[in-house]
Amino acid sequence: MSNNRKVVFNDVTLRDGMHAISHQYTTEQIAELTQLIDESGVDIIEATHGDGLGGSSIQYGFSKESEEDIIKTAVKNAKNAKVGVLLLPGIGTIEHLERAREWGASVVRVATHCSEADVSEQHIKKAVDLGMDTVGFLMMSHRSTPEDLLEEAKKMESYGAGTIYVVDSAGALTMDDTRRRIALFKENLSTDIGFHGHNNLSLGVANSIVALEEGANRIDTSLAGMGAGAGNTATEQLVAVMNKMEIPHTIDLYKAMDAAENVMKPMMNRPVQIDRLSLTLGYTGVYSSFLLFAERAGKEYGVDPRDILTKISEMGAVGGQEDWIIGVAQDLAKEKAHA
Amino acid sequence: MSNNRKVVFNDVTLRDGMHAISHQYTTEQIAELTQLIDESGVDIIEATHGDGLGGSSIQYGFSKESEEDIIKTAVKNAKNAKVGVLLLPGIGTIEHLERAREWGASVVRVATHCSEADVSEQHIKKAVDLGMDTVGFLMMSHRSTPEDLLEEAKKMESYGAGTIYVVDSAGALTMDDTRRRIALFKENLSTDIGFHGHNNLSLGVANSIVALEEGANRIDTSLAGMGAGAGNTATEQLVAVMNKMEIPHTIDLYKAMDAAENVMKPMMNRPVQIDRLSLTLGYTGVYSSFLLFAERAGKEYGVDPRDILTKISEMGAVGGQEDWIIGVAQDLAKEKAHA
Numbered sequence: 001m002s003n004n005r006k007v008v009f010n011d012v013t014l015r016d017g018m019h020a021i022s023h024q025y026t027t028e029q030i031a032e033l034t035q036l037i038d039e040s041g042v043d044i045i046e047a048t049h050g051d052g053l054g055g056s057s058i059q060y061g062f063s064k065e066s067e068e069d070i071i072k073t074a075v076k077n078a079k080n081a082k083v084g085v086l087l088l089p090g091i092g093t094i095e096h097l098e099r100a101r102e103w104g105a106s107v108v109r110v111a112t113h114c115s116e117a118d119v120s121e122q123h124i125k126k127a128v129d130l131g132m133d134t135v136g137f138l139m140m141s142h143r144s145t146p147e148d149l150l151e152e153a154k155k156m157e158s159y160g161a162g163t164i165y166v167v168d169s170a171g172a173l174t175m176d177d178t179r180r181r182i183a184l185f186k187e188n189l190s191t192d193i194g195f196h197g198h199n200n201l202s203l204g205v206a207n208s209i210v211a212l213e214e215g216a217n218r219i220d221t222s223l224a225g226m227g228a229g230a231g232n233t234a235t236e237q238l239v240a241v242m243n244k245m246e247i248p249h250t251i252d253l254y255k256a257m258d259a260a261e262n263v264m265k266p267m268m269n270r271p272v273q274i275d276r277l278s279l280t281l282g283y284t285g286v287y288s289s290f291l292l293f294a295e296r297a298g299k300e301y302g303v304d305p306r307d308i309l310t311k312i313s314e315m316g317a318v319g320g321q322e323d324w325i326i327g328v329a330q331d332l333a334k335e336k337a338h339a
Numbered sequence: 340m341s342n343n344r345k346v347v348f349n350d351v352t353l354r355d356g357m358h359a360i361s362h363q364y365t366t367e368q369i370a371e372l373t374q375l376i377d378e379s380g381v382d383i384i385e386a387t388h389g390d391g392l393g394g395s396s397i398q399y400g401f402s403k404e405s406e407e408d409i410i411k412t413a414v415k416n417a418k419n420a421k422v423g424v425l426l427l428p429g430i431g432t433i434e435h436l437e438r439a440r441e442w443g444a445s446v447v448r449v450a451t452h453c454s455e456a457d458v459s460e461q462h463i464k465k466a467v468d469l470g471m472d473t474v475g476f477l478m479m480s481h482r483s484t485p486e487d488l489l490e491e492a493k494k495m496e497s498y499g500a501g502t503i504y505v506v507d508s509a510g511a512l513t514m515d516d517t518r519r520r521i522a523l524f525k526e527n528l529s530t531d532i533g534f535h536g537h538n539n540l541s542l543g544v545a546n547s548i549v550a551l552e553e554g555a556n557r558i559d560t561s562l563a564g565m566g567a568g569a570g571n572t573a574t575e576q577l578v579a580v581m582n583k584m585e586i587p588h589t590i591d592l593y594k595a596m597d598a599a600e601n602v603m604k605p606m607m608n609r610p611v612q613i614d615r616l617s618l619t620l621g622y623t624g625v626y627s628s629f630l631l632f633a634e635r636a637g638k639e640y641g642v643d644p645r646d647i648l649t650k651i652s653e654m655g656a657v658g659g660q661e662d663w664i665i666g667v668a669q670d671l672a673k674e675k676a677h678a
Contacts (some may be wrong), residue, residue, distance in 0.1 A: 174583050175545060199541075202576040203584070204544030207513060237541040237613060240622045244513050244540075253622075254645060256540075261615040271610060274576060276600040283579045306593060 005192065005217040007242075009250045010044040011037045011235065013264065014074060015086055017197060017226035018050035020272055023063035027073045029267060030144040031063070036259035037223065040235070041250040044107050044133075046160045050228065052111065053085055053092030053100055060091070067096070068103055075104030082106045082133065082223070090118045096124050103265075109165070109286035110156075111137035113318065114144040117152035124159035135194065136161035142172040143318065144283050146180045150188055163192040163218055168207065171200025171230055171242035171278070172285035178207040179214055186215035194218035197233040200282025201224055202274055204233035205241055211308075224260035224272065229281055229288070231272035238262050284309040286317055293322045297329035307332055344531065346581075346588045349446075350574065351374045351526035351535075352603065353413060354425055359611050361404035366412045367380035367634055368606060369404070373416035375564065375598035379574070380589040383446050383472075385423040386413035389654035391450065391565065392431030392439055399430070406435070407442055414443030421445045421472065427460045433465050440469045448504070449495075450476035452657065453483040456491035463498035473535065474557075475500035481511040481624050482657060485519045489527055502531040502557055507546065508643065510539025510569055510617070511624035514665040517546040518553055533557035536572040538564055539621025541613055542573035544580055551586060551669040563599035568627070570618035575599050623648035625656060632661045636668035646671055 013033055027032075037045050047070050049055030049063045056063040064069065074083045081240030086092075087101045097108060108127045110120045120136060127134040141149055149169030153164045159261035166173075166181045175183075178195065185193045195211035197204040197220065208219050209254065221238055224332060225231030236256040242249055281288055286309050292311070311328045312321070357364065357475055364372075369386065376384050386409050388394030388402045395402040413422045423446030424439045436447060447466045450461045455555075459475060466473040475495030480488055492503040504525065505512075505520045512520075517534065524532045534550035536543040536559065547558050560577055563572030575595040581588055620627055625648050633651070637644035650667045651660070 063357075172583075174580060175548065176584065201580050202538075202541070202544040202573065203580065205541040209514065232659075234541065234613070236618060240618060241513060241540050242540065244511075244622070245515065254643060257615050257618060257645075265614075271612070273610070273612060274573070274603075276575075276596050279575060279579060279596060283583070304593060 002089065007212065007247070008044065008218040009042045009235070009251060010046060010084065010194070010218055010220045010247070011035060011042045011222060012046050012220050012232055013222040013226045014045060014047040016050060016228055016232050017222050018048070018319055019228035020226055020231070021267070021269055023056065023061050025064060027065050027069050030070060030073045031077045033223070034074045036255070038078045038081045040252050042081050043250070044084045045074055045078050045081045046086060046107070046109070048085045051091055051195040052088045053096035055091055056152060071100055071103040071105055084109060086111055086137070087123055088111060088112070089123050094123065097123065097126060098130070101132060107133040107135065109135040109137040110161070111139055111167070114138045114141045115156040120156060121159045124156060124161050126265060128160040134269055136163060137167050137196070139167045139169045140175060140318070141166045141168055141181060142170065143338070146184045149181055150184050153185055153189055157189055157191050161191060163194050163212055165194035165196055165218070166211070167196040168198055168311045170285050171198030171282040173203070173207055174201070174229060175203060175206055175210045178210045181213045182214035182216050192217055194220070196220040198227065198282070199230040199233065199274060204231070205237050208233045208238050209241060209245070210230055218286055221237040223256065223264040226264055226268065230274045230278035233262065248309065259329065260278050272300055280309065284313045286313045290317065290322060294327045297325045301329040301333040303329055303332040303336060346406040346551065346586070347383065347486070347557040348381045348559060348588070348590060349385060349423065349533070349557055350381045351385050351559050351560045352376060352561040352565045352569055353384060355389060355567055355571050356561050357387070357402065358567035359565055359570070360606070360608055362388055362395065362400050363560070365402060365433070366404050368410050369409060369412045370416045372562070373413045373600060375594070375602055377417045377420045379591050379594040379598060381420050381574070381587070383423045384413055384417050385421045385425060385446070385448070387424045388408055390430055391427045392435035394430055409441040410439055410444055419443040419655055423448060425450055425476070426449070426462055427543070428462050433462065436462065436465060437469070438455070440471060446472040446474065448474040448476040450478050453477045453480045453488055453491060456494040460498045463495060464498050467499040473500050475503040476506050477504060478506045478508045480505045480507055480520060480655070481509065481516060485523045488520055491524050492528055496528055496530050497572070500530060502529060502533050504533035504557070505550070506535040507537055509624050509626070510537030510543065510621040512542070512546055513540070514542060514545055514549045517549045519561055521553035521555050522551045531556055533559070535559040537566065537621070538569040538572065538613060539617045543570070544576050547572045547577050548580060562595065562603035564611050565603055566611065568620055570611035573599065596639060619645055619648065623652045625652045629656065629661060629664065632664045636664045638667040640672040642668055642671040642675060
């Protein structure tokens, strides 16, 4: 460990995990999970629609319970842990944040695409004004070089964020990729540093360990990995490895294991696991929104959709460039014909 | 990469994977899987009862097909890959090995507990005489220090093995543990070096990458991780990461992904995944044979079976010390009463 700061666990079972249950947790489930996560010794429990405050909508899918009920239920059932919310500027607003604060949330993660920290300024400043534990959350961090990512992190630091995260939204970072980003943050930021991993390449636990080794002191996990795609880093798996490595923390391994096995897994609609789809996303590093288009174009032009996604990713697609897909599919088909 | 030797993929779908299907693959399944694995570019396909030659028995479970049919089917359907067998001295004999050789197997892994390489001498020497690609396979490698493990590896080298494996049978090695063992082998052995990983701590892919970085050039994988416990390192996941890291190899990623998803997963009796049981085994590093006894004793004495297993592991239990469990459970119950 390159520092002596306490490792803070930020549980995302009730936020990223919302994606895996189509935002349909009931307040009873939220209450039960909050209690178990709290009892396991986690520091922060994030509870929000998967896409953050204001996410419940036709576009992102309606959550079963209202934002107010989700947050209040978590606050009510967390005896020791603080309750956090996610806020994506553009989806959530300052007003959403103020209400979440009133309902008892004391941590906020202001999330932007890895190259767009600028849009977080107003929200981060407001969160600091509200006296919240304020976190900058740089999503899809694999799409920026470590150096470019650091520039965005510095912006968030200048706005007042106390912690900045490397967020591996697509589970696309290798261990070297993670090491370089966290090490550069550690060298150049005076904030706390966080890591949010996904397991698409089966590296969620490994990347979290690497992040801790390089000086990250805030880590996102969820029970049984409950989260989007191949899932997040599973609390109980990371804690087992930390115990073996004698990295200090405050989590009760057995409680986390039992909550994951006895309560979380039976609640899942489908197993959270690495399958061809989630592995493809981690491998190509694109948003899942491209998948359906790539499959259709692949069929039409007789090329492998994974080749299309790889090409699209190399071209720098971030979201909204679905129209590139046909062109890429046509080019690949031509290459194939001439090969 | 610290050497330029080609990375050899040794597929264990049809051997370690036997455990996950209670040794019940049919010859039709063996034929189909062999063809797909062979087409994906794998170098060696191991096909044997999960416990190796001679394993089909009351004690270890009968396989659906005869040893002869398993091996001959693999040999017949592998156009490019060599076919390998596993041999645990004490279960399999020299006679088994000679027959396997006659049936077309050209690779053998002579497997012993990590501290018992001595028992492999006769079998390794015979395999070399038979002109086979001869591998020493040190099981439960986490139970020996790197230095002690090296001593056993040197014995296997002296008997004539061309490759020596660090075998993480219980999926209990951390990345540092793996690094130390492979690095020491690399420094002190002139053989090729192999790594066999399990995913109990979610480190199968990460440990395999670490092993490659430290100079291993033979890696065990299986389609979709098909294997005992939490499964082996999944071929398609490791290859995806190797591609991203630009580590050279000969595997067709898409073929491996498709075979895993379309053929292997539908054949599984139960999903091969990390659950409380397999995580407990990886965490405590004991053989699964202790589990049932620990659960019973835990219930009887009111202590957590995981604490019993951890203690048993610290005491150096390897197998056959099930009688220690009651004593440990009683001690833990006393400690609890006085706490």
